[in-house]
Amino acid sequence: MQKDNKNKLILKEGSKIGVVGGGPGGSFFSFFAFTLASRMGINIEIDIFETKNFTNTGPAGCNHCGGIVSESLVQMLSADGIVLPKQVIRRGIESYTLHLEHGTTVIDKLLREQRIVSVFRGSGPLGTAVSSIQSFDGYLLELCEKKGAKIINERVTDAENEPDGITLITGKSKRKYDLVVGAVGLNPRTLKIFQKIVPLYIPPKTTKTYISEYYLKTETINKFFGNSMHVFLLKTPHIEFGALIPKGNYVTLVLLGTEITKEIADGFLSLETVRSCFPEGTELKEINSCLCFPSISIKNAKNAYSDRVVLIGDSSSSKLYKNGIGAAYITGKAAANTAFLDGISGKDFKKSYQPVCSGLDIDNAVGKFIFHVSTIIQNSSFLKKVLFQMVVKEQKNGGSKKEMSSMLWDTFTGSAPYKKILRRAINPFLVARLFWNIILQLISPTNIRKSGAGHRSSLSLDEKKDQ
Ligand SMILES: Cc1cc2nc3c(=O)[nH]c(=O)nc-3n(C[C@H](O)[C@H](O)[C@H](O)COP(=O)(O)OP(=O)(O)OC[C@H]3O[C@@H](n4cnc5c(N)ncnc54)[C@H](O)[C@@H]3O)c2cc1C
Numbered sequence: 001m002q003k004d005n006k007n008k009l010i011l012k013e014g015s016k017i018g019v020v021g022g023g024p025g026g027s028f029f030s031f032f033a034f035t036l037a038s039r040m041g042i043n044i045e046i047d048i049f050e051t052k053n054f055t056n057t058g059p060a061g062c063n064h065c066g067g068i069v070s071e072s073l074v075q076m077l078s079a080d081g082i083v084l085p086k087q088v089i090r091r092g093i094e095s096y097t098l099h100l101e102h103g104t105t106v107i108d109k110l111l112r113e114q115r116i117v118s119v120f121r122g123s124g125p126l127g128t129a130v131s132s133i134q135s136f137d138g139y140l141l142e143l144c145e146k147k148g149a150k151i152i153n154e155r156v157t158d159a160e161n162e163p164d165g166i167t168l169i170t171g172k173s174k175r176k177y178d179l180v181v182g183a184v185g186l187n188p189r190t191l192k193i194f195q196k197i198v199p200l201y202i203p204p205k206t207t208k209t210y211i212s213e214y215y216l217k218t219e220t221i222n223k224f225f226g227n228s229m230h231v232f233l234l235k236t237p238h239i240e241f242g243a244l245i246p247k248g249n250y251v252t253l254v255l256l257g258t259e260i261t262k263e264i265a266d267g268f269l270s271l272e273t274v275r276s277c278f279p280e281g282t283e284l285k286e287i288n289s290c291l292c293f294p295s296i297s298i299k300n301a302k303n304a305y306s307d308r309v310v311l312i313g314d315s316s317s318s319k320l321y322k323n324g325i326g327a328a329y330i331t332g333k334a335a336a337n338t339a340f341l342d343g344i345s346g347k348d349f350k351k352s353y354q355p356v357c358s359g360l361d362i363d364n365a366v367g368k369f370i371f372h373v374s375t376i377i378q379n380s381s382f383l384k385k386v387l388f389q390m391v392v393k394e395q396k397n398g399g400s401k402k403e404m405s406s407m408l409w410d411t412f413t414g415s416a417p418y419k420k421i422l423r424r425a426i427n428p429f430l431v432a433r434l435f436w437n438i439i440l441q442l443i444s445p446t447n448i449r450k451s452g453a454g455h456r457s458s459l460s461l462d463e464k465k466d467q
Pocket of ligand 1: 020021022023024025026049050051052063064065066067068069070154155156157183184185186187190209210211254255294295296312313314315318322323324325326328
């Protein structure tokens with residue numbers, strides 16, 4: 001790699017790219033890099049460094065996550081010719097079952113073509129028998145290998161800036177690259193290596209979350225969960241969002257919030273609303289096969305690039321609480337576009353890649369506001385009743401005008417940008433309906449019970465006792 005006549009750093013015939021991290025970010029970048037190189041008629045070499053073997057079960061083969069692939073990502077992938085095979089898809093999610101203290105209601109997917117799927121990032125939870133489960137990350141990495149990427153199963157332990165490239169160092173080798181891509185997720189040790197070669201880089205801020213897997217018979221999951229993801233908006237300290245996601249013969253519990261500990265998670269699992277999702281008498285501790293406390297990004301990184309280096313996915317800019325894989329797709333593709341169409345200098349990334357990261361930052365700021373409002377609602381029994389009443393009515397009445405349901409659907413799935421969700425929330429029609437329902441609730445405290453009857457909605461245990 002040399003500077004061309006105009007002193008511009010560009011990729012050309014024979015250029016070498018080192019991608020650190022073979023999660024979705026690294027794979028999406030590599031996939032688009034090969035596509036662009038082929039369109040430009042140049043041959044490039046890509047080495048992907050990845051320590052995990054995604055054919056392993058449990059933590060050794062897993063990039064810990066809820067495993068929901070949003071409908072917007074499913075659509076974007078299929079437009080790029082990436083159709084997830086059935087061995088990767090654990091279940092198609094067709095509805096959300098919303099649990100509040102006041103009761104439970106089902107929000108169906110709003111359009112026929114909306115397709116959300118649940119996947120395992122590795123080859124299933126710890127203890128999974130050799131099975132037909134194919135890892136989502138493993139599938140993407142295999143696609144890149146088929147396009148020509150070399151997968152190097154070594155940990156990158158250091159990197160050095162050289163006048164004519166960047167050297168990546170592992171326990172076994174030293175290799176020099178024209179461009180290095182950091183797709184290392186939130187791994188603090190590897191992010192430190194990138195801080196060394198990208199002096200202005202500020203890594204993302206993180207908090208601890210919780211994931212656990214429950215093994216049940218497929219028939220039991222079909223009966224108790226079906227193709228519905230259960231979402232909990234309960235008044236529980238530290239927890240912003242809890243979800244149970246059915247996958248084959250497992251159910252994945254995800255808790256998002258701030259610094260979630262085992263005690264907080266146990267408290268959540270002991271709630272009657274949560275326990276009632278499982279068959280009566282199920283000992284959750286006994287069927288729990290795998291659990292972890294992975295970090296999640298709550299504030300995106302800054303200046304994630306310099307000459308010949310760019311960071312993508314969680315290491316750069318993610319989507320607050322939702323659709324992190326979608327953000328890895330967006331940033332991976334944008335970085336590849338910049339590298340091939342503009343150049344690989346810090347200036348090129350600042351001009352063409354940074355705006356994409358800034359777009360995600362702005363959307364996350366709106367997301368923070370939405371989660372703030374959601375916390376206020378979560379803590380107010382009165383507002384939750386109103387919300388519940390509106391959703392139940394919308395689902396019962398059918399038709400296409402389901403503003404509140406569609407807003408919640410997009411908030412849970414992460415399918416739409418937070419800006420779009422906010423725009424919908426301030427739609428005068430919805431605001432007017434909200435006020436009308438507040439008035440109804442004020443004058444008729446039993447309203448919910450009437451409107452909830454007969455439409456796949458159930459009342460809380462307390463309310464049942466009241467009747
Ligand atoms: C509790 C929780 C639930 C989530 N649920 C969802 C969800 O349902 N849907 C969704 O879209 N997103 C979800 N996310 C977010 C999603 O997991 C991330 O946004 C996504 O994995 C980011 O992809 P990535 O490729 O940037 O990083 P990662 O997936 O973290 O991949 C980084 C890779 O780099 C490798 N690596 C790191 N350091 C080195 C090194 N030194 N040498 C070699 N390899 C290295 C790692 O082994 C890893 O494979 C969730 C996150 C959490 C914490």
